Amino acid sequence: RARELLDLPQDKKIAIYTGQLYEWKGVDNLIKSVKFLPSNSLILIVGGLKEDRKKLVENIPAGFEKSIKFIEQVSHDKIPIYLKAADCAILTGQKTSAISEKYTSPMKLFEYMAAKCPIVAQNLPSFGEILGGENAVLVEPENPRALAEGINLVSGDENLAKRISQNAFQKVQDYTWNKR
Numbered sequence: 001r002a003r004e005l006l007d008l009p010q011d012k013k014i015a016i017y018t019g020q021l022y023e024w025k026g027v028d029n030l031i032k033s034v035k036f037l038p039s040n041s042l043i044l045i046v047g048g049l050k051e052d053r054k055k056l057v058e059n060i061p062a063g064f065e066k067s068i069k070f071i072e073q074v075s076h077d078k079i080p081i082y083l084k085a086a087d088c089a090i091l092t093g094q095k096t097s098a099i100s101e102k103y104t105s106p107m108k109l110f111e112y113m114a115a116k117c118p119i120v121a122q123n124l125p126s127f128g129e130i131l132g133g134e135n136a137v138l139v140e141p142e143n144p145r146a147l148a149e150g151i152n153l154v155s156g157d158e159n160l161a162k163r164i165s166q167n168a169f170q171k172v173q174d175y176t177w178n179k180r
Contacts (some may be wrong), residue, residue: 002084008069012042013155015120016086018079019108021048021056026092026122029144031056034064036148041155043090046071046082082114088154088161091121091131095141113172118161120150130175135168 003010015037021027027045034043045056045068053070060068074082083089088110109130112119121127123138131138137160139150154161173179 002081005081006085008044008085009042011129012040013038013151014042014044014086015088015090015151015155016044016046016082016117017090017092017113018046018082019048019106021045021052021058024094026094026142027056027141028059029094029122029147030090030092030142031059032061033070033148033151034067035061037065037067037151041067041151044071044082044086045069046079049073064090076081079111080115083112083117086117088151089115089117089119090151091122091127091136092147093121093122093126093141095122097126110172110175113168116165116169118154118165119168120146120154130171131168135164135171137164150160 008014017027017030019025030045031042034041036041041145045053050072057070071082091106091109091112109119109127113135119131121131121136121138122141124141137150137154139146154164
């Protein structure tokens with residue numbers, strides 16, 4: 001139903017990234033991972049500034065332009081429906097950026113967890129405070145092939161996807177506004 005409402009293909013495996021597209025966020029690794037995904041895959045990127053989207057579009061590998069779809073920033077209340085439409089949510093970062101590696105705690109992480117969307121995350125210390133093998137698939141940072149393997153693993157294994165998303169949902173209960 002979510003895909004219908006958003007006019008997204010029913011027959012694709014959708015990996016989603018939501019949020020800003022600053023260089024230190026490492027979304028370029030997600031763009032590069034498209035070469036290692038099956039042809040029935042779609043990377044959906046929601047958000048970011050126009051100039052940041054433009055830079056990423058310019059780096060899409062030749063022949064894979066239809067495998068990546070960009071959506072301009074949407075209001076925050078629309079993010080849950082996009083997450084419902086996806087098979088997995090992607091959390092990227094860069095180990096070569098101190099802010100990304102050590103100091104960020106992205107809101108998107110908690111949104112992904114609360115939405116029960118299975119998470120594939122680059123294994124960085126900043127994410128490791130919250131994520132582990134029981135609530136996400138962690139992959140080597142800055143490695144597009146590893147990111148694609150994580151996406152394929154979650155997209156192809158319903159039991160794994162269900163287990164990690166349920167575990168993430170349980171864990172996010174410790175991070176509600178009231179508990180904070």
